[in-house]
Amino acid sequence: MIDECARRHPEIGARLHTGERICKDGVGRYAEFAGGRIYWHPRTGAHVIPAGPIGEAFDKRGYEWNLGYPEWEANLALRDGGQCQAFEKGVLYTYSGGPVEGALIHGKIGDRWAKEGWEGGRLGYPLGDEQPTADGGRRQEFEHGAMLWHPSEAIEILAAR
Structure with missing residues (x-):
């Protein structure tokens, strides 16, 4: 599923390691790419978490064990440079001048x-x-x-x- 997602999103770039890494819950998987990571879980499927503000906020908030797995691809084209991505525990927003760890709604x-x-x-x-x-x-x-x-x-x- 991760490889299939990577083919749909060539903007993620080259894979940085072979194989998939197992997430803390023992179920989910992820792989790192030049432009971010792709996470997969049977509940949510495979989705890109892009490098940059959303990826950094996801990291600062404790990855999937605090936000859950991504539920859809990030929207990187909101007003004033804002970005958002839905996770199992809410939608994470980042924008210029906003909190570096983003805001969860x-x-x-x-x-x-x-x-x-x-x-x-x-x-x-x-x-x-x-x-x-x-x-x-x-x-x-x-x-x-x-x-x-x-x-x-x-x-x-x-x-x-």
């Missing part, structure tokens, strides 16, 4: 942010990960505001700054 806040137009919507890019609130909810800051999720399932969008 998922769950109810992620669902609502999608309805608001993702990074192209009124809130813009996430500035970091969700944080817990005193009432048991979650809060995530964005370029132009914030979202609050409450355990009652209510979501509040705070006015743009």
Whole structure:
């Protein structure tokens, strides 16, 4: 599956080692290429994690054992040089001026942010990960505001700054 993915993505370049490396879970596999890595898992299939901001953020966050395996190919052409890639535990965003480890978006806040137009919507890019609130909810800051999720399932969008 990794070799097949590499054939579909010639931009990944030459393989840097022979064979596949076994991931920490003993199930997944990956191979390193000049332009990134290809990870494979039976739940998600084989997908490229490109070198550069997304690959660096993936590394800083602890690889597949913290984010899960990639679920689709990275989008490297978002506004203002942003990039994103979906992993089992959320969508990782990087952009110029954003946190070097990227920002992870998922769950109810992620669902609502999608309805608001993702990074192209009124809130813009996430500035970091969700944080817990005193009432048991979650809060995530964005370029132009914030979202609050409450355990009652209510979501509040705070006015743009």
